[in-house]
Amino acid sequence: MLGEGVFLDTLRQGLWAAVLMAFPILSVALVTGIVVGLFQALTSIQEMTLTFAPKLAAIVAVFWVSMSFMTNTLISFFQGEIIPLIAGGWQ
Template sequence: MEAKLIALGVETFKTALILALPGLLTGMFIGLAVSIFQATTQINEMTLSFIPKIIGVVIVIILTMPWMLNVMTDFSTNVFNMMTEFIE
């Protein structure tokens, strides 16, 4: 019983990480590109890095939303199917 709960917790964290990864990677790469641009041009505007990151992350989330919905639906279905094993 405890092993199944631990496995469910691990699977929950894996699913959360997989769902967050596209947005986080996009923000990281856009931030890196903006930092290189700022270092090259010596423009040190703090707000310059936020707008491209926000736009990039929103675009990636919109593009990956069907996939994210499938992952969340599969995970939720598995959790609901496992509920009968945890009820005693």
């Protein structure tokens, strides 16, 4: 039976892996949103697609660049935590 401490530790490490994988995309989305918002405020252009298109392009580009990092992070989490739990290595 899986103990409470092992469960919570695995959950904590899973959440940390999710934060590590989401950080590049979220940080680029934040920076792009701030830059576009400043540009709109300075030029008084209130176009809705101006906020959506650059942010989407930046997110797709960063996702494409950091895909191997995300894959390696997820694989190492599964190999280090989940697979040993399934195989019975928590005892």
